[in-house]
Amino acid sequence: xMEASCLELALEGERLCKAGDCRAGVSFFEAAVQVxxxxxxxxxxxxxxxxxxxFYLHEYAKALEYHHHDLTLARTIGDLLGExxxxxxxxxxxxxxxxxxxxxxxxxxxLDISRELNDKVGEARAxxxxxxxxxxxxxNVASAGTHDPGELPxxxxxxxxxAANYYEENLTIVTELGDRAAQGRAFxxxxxxxxxxxxxxxxxxxxxxxxxxxxEFGDRxxxxxxxxxxxxxxxxLGEFETAAEYYKRTLQLARQLKDRAVxxxxxxxxxNTYTLLQDYERAIDYHLKHLVIAQELHDKIGxxxxxxxxxxxxxxxxxxxxxxHFAERHLEISREVGDRSGxxxxxxxxxxxxxxxxxxxxxxxxxxxxxxxxxNSFNGGRPRGRRHSMENMELMKLTxxxxxxxx
Amino acid sequence: SQPLAGCQAAELQSKVVxxxxxxxxxxxxxxxxTMETKSVTDYFSKLHMGSLVYxxxxxxxxx
Numbered sequence: 199x200m201e202a203s204c205l206e207l208a209l210e211g212e213r214l215c216k217a218g219d220c221r222a223g224v225s226f227f228e229a230a231v232q233v234x235x236x237x238x239x240x241x242x243x244x245x246x247x248x249x250x251x252x253f254y255l256h257e258y259a260k261a262l263e264y265h266h267h268d269l270t271l272a273r274t275i276g277d278l279l280g281e282x283x284x285x286x287x288x289x290x291x292x293x294x295x296x297x298x299x300x301x302x303x304x305x306x307x308x309l310d311i312s313r314e315l316n317d318k319v320g321e322a323r324a325x326x327x328x329x330x331x332x333x334x335x336x337x338n339v340a341s342a343g344t345h346d347p348g349e350l351p352x353x354x355x356x357x358x359x360x361a362a363n364y365y366e367e368n369l370t371i372v373t374e375l376g377d378r379a380a381q382g383r384a385f386x387x388x389x390x391x392x393x394x395x396x397x398x399x400x401x402x403x404x405x406x407x408x409x410x411x412x413x414e415f416g417d418r419x420x421x422x423x424x425x426x427x428x429x430x431x432x433x434x435l436g437e438f439e440t441a442a443e444y445y446k447r448t449l450q451l452a453r454q455l456k457d458r459a460v461x462x463x464x465x466x467x468x469x470n471t472y473t474l475l476q477d478y479e480r481a482i483d484y485h486l487k488h489l490v491i492a493q494e495l496h497d498k499i500g501x502x503x504x505x506x507x508x509x510x511x512x513x514x515x516x517x518x519x520x521x522x523h524f525a526e527r528h529l530e531i532s533r534e535v536g537d538r539s540g541x542x543x544x545x546x547x548x549x550x551x552x553x554x555x556x557x558x559x560x561x562x563x564x565x566x567x568x569x570x571x572x573x574n575s576f577n578g579g580r581p582r583g584r585r586h587s588m589e590n591m592e593l594m595k596l597t598x599x600x601x602x603x604x605x
Numbered sequence: 606s607q608p609l610a611g612c613q614a615a616e617l618q619s620k621v622v623x624x625x626x627x628x629x630x631x632x633x634x635x636x637x638x639t640m641e642t643k644s645v646t647d648y649f650s651k652l653h654m655g656s657l658v659y660x661x662x663x664x665x666x667x668x
Contacts (some may be wrong), residue, residue, distance in 0.1 A: 212646075243645045244645065246641075247644075283643060287640050323639055323641065330635075330638060383639070387636050390633050420636075
């Protein structure tokens with residue numbers, strides 16, 4: 199009687215998770231665990247599904263706990279396939295938590311067992327997971343520094359190269375198996391790996407394949423992702439018009455899919471692309487669209503970026519009133535969100551603009567001297583032009599020497 | 606200081622060039638992870654698999 203009730207609860211949990219209601223599914227699975235069962239295989243399946251449900255709910259600490267329980271159980275009952283699956287899930291969870299070395303061990307275990315069992319499908323999935331772990335590892339180390347894609351330290355490069363190799367291995371198998379959906383996923387992530395490695399042509403080729411498969415499936419989210427990634431690659435190939443075309447398709451699909459955050463990102467990318475094309479009117483148009491959505495979504499960081507971009511574009515057009523207006527708002531928002539480097543950038547922009555407008559400096563002396571102090575520590579004495587870095591964006595401006603000449 | 610201000614303005618305009626880097630690299634769109642799935646029915650279906658095998662004749666001839 200108790201057995202049946204645990205099973206019934208678990209089946210309802212499965213049904214709810216399949217229907218996309220993970221939160222409710224979790225409640226039923228946890229109730230099933232409370233009731234308990236003597237059958238360790240059933241319990242293992244419940245733990246595994248709890249782990250996945252928590253993973254999709256972005257509660258990774260809980261996901262880790264349950265996948266770990268599942269792994270322990272699978273080993274206890276000598277269920278090799280169950281152990282492979284639990285290892286893979288544990289690996290994915292550890293990856294998201296940034297524990298790459300342990301993630302690699304788990305995903306490798308998934309791969310080894312799959313090969314031992316001659317399970318081609320499992321092998322391919324493990325290879326994809328391993329690719330993802332190495333990609334994350336590379337990206338994680340890379341983001342600590344600031345460099346363009348393609349200009350990478352050796353450890354980053356080797357992690358990304360490994361990721362590319364695993365995706366290629368995965369592609370060989372899933373192509374043999376005729377699994378188009380899996381091919382699509384591998385092409386997408388392979389494209390992003392090539393992009394980070396600076397192989398922009400290879401990135402384009404992979405994303406074009408991803409796009410093709412997305413269209414085959416009528417998967418509009420995947421199609422939108424491919425357009426966005428293609429746009430990014432074309433930016434670095436210096437083909438800004440082509441990039442703009444892809445970003446426009448991204449924007450179109452974002453609107454169709456009614457995803458405001460993604461729509462904002464597309465507008466921002468378009469604004470930046472038109473800035474690179476030196477078409478500042480269009481840039482302003484898209485940055486204003488981005489600003490409206492950022493405000494609507496209460497995205498302060500995005501709003502700050504929009505104001506900063508607008509300030510630049512208006513400066514480029516020589517519209518100093520608007521430039522100052524947005525630089526001031528950028529300063530305000532940077533203070534609000536505690537973004538020190540944004541605040542510094544905004545102050546320097548404002549002081550430069552004030553100089554251009556020939557404003558009196560009597561009131562700004564303290565501000566100027568302060569920005570000098572920060573600037574010097576900021577640049578660490580690198581023999582380069584002054585950098586106003588905000589989110590690694592570069593804005594070459596007046597040099598400190600010139601500022602001194604003004605005083 | 607008018608001409609100098611004009612020169613500054615020109616400089617300000619010519620130097621507004623964002624680096625291509627973070628603009629377009631911080632919004633890379635990754636494909637979703639794939640998780641391995643188990644079901645409480647897996648085990649039962651395996652138990653009963655043997656008894657579910659049956660054959661069917663290819664054609665019924667109607668006259």
